[in-house]
Amino acid sequence: MSNSIDLSKSLNIHLRVIKALVMREILTRYGRHNIGFLWLFIEPMLLTLGVTVFWHYTFQNHEHGQNISITAFAVTGYSGVQLWRTTAGRCINSLLPNLSLLYHRNVGVLEIYFARIILELAGATSAFVLMIVIFIGLEIMPPPEDLFKLMLGWILLGWFGAALGLNLGPATEINELFDRIWHPISYLLFPLSGAMFLVDWLPSKVQSLALWMPMISANELIRSGYFGDVIDTHYDIVWLISCNMFLTITGMFLCGYVGQRVEHE
């Protein structure tokens, strides 16, 4: 009994600290000037909008995708990239600017990463939802077919980004080499993340290989949810969840390792 009280008390503290860090992060990043925290989702939206316009004109002569909305294809693809890539990237070098906050015993490395992750997930998700609503309203793209599947894919992709961030953040603290190689890797992963294609369009030999990439499964799920039976999708939810779990566990371990070795000025 007393154990469960202790647990809920410490959970409360964690949540309180994470909330305080999120509010602080919004203030330091966006300030109180002009539109402030609205940048949180306007920034990812502008990027996705730009890509959508490009794809709208370049994909028209594409042999595939004659039966689906190019706008919806771009929005579902690029928003996903925004979701996992920026969330993971935001954890890089996030300890140094927050070092002074670690003076408070309840503020730990994990809380600092969580605050950044939550903010990034919230931004990408609001941008995604807003774009879907606006484009449906303007009748540029049809409404999603299967909301549950769409959300499942989105949540699993967000989890993947968060878990990747929990590894990437501490790794860059241990060795800055990881910061250097993350940038080329994140660009190379973009075409391999399933944002620009459906697995079904790939040669059948490559299809099974493609499913080794966890982001591809999540993207296919999102597309399957959005377009329904009009397209054939391929995904491996068990593999995706396994990858997420594995990354979460190693990430927590790395956060603990780095937390033990934080050095103040």
Added chain:
Amino acid sequence: MMSLERVSKYYPTRGGRRVILNDINFCVNKGERVGILGRNGCGKSTLLRVISGAEEPSSGVVQREMAISWPLAFGGAFQSSLTGLDNLRFICRIYNINFDEKIEFVEQFTELGVYLKEPIRRYSSGMRARLSFALSLVVDFDCYLIDEIIAVGDSRFTERCQYELFEKRSHCSYIIVSHDVRAVEQYCSRAAVLKSGVLTDFNDISKAYDFYLNEV
């Protein structure tokens, strides 16, 4: 009560592992005022950070059976890009305190006026010390860790600290770290000397001075 049991702390450096705290045993009871004397760079601030829990010891155990403050120092604990009030808001959020009730106290104690709405990076070190104390007094701690900073205030600030800390909160414990014998003499009832990573505890404060001064 707060106790350190066989606490050591090392930092990796280019020249190999550097021992900052070496197998320290130390105990502070409720209501005690303890001074820790040590030269610049001997590890006093590291010791306070380990006591507060801001840093983990490399080995050994820290037991905290009372609410211990963060180290009140020049740096640390604040986000210098945020204003004084925003920092108060953050502290209130993480320690679960009503922000509105505390503004007046902070305004009065710090006398910072319009500067409370300016980023902390524009503050002088005296102003930072005032804010630092005010924010830690907002939280009800049983034990305050004070890293040098009483020394920077003017006489008015020293008087206020004297009143708020040592008179109004006379039931609290204090650990005051300083290289200055006078500060320890003024505020503490017991003293210890930190040298080469080893903490030597003295019940008699004058013996601590002798040890400290003769070690030069």
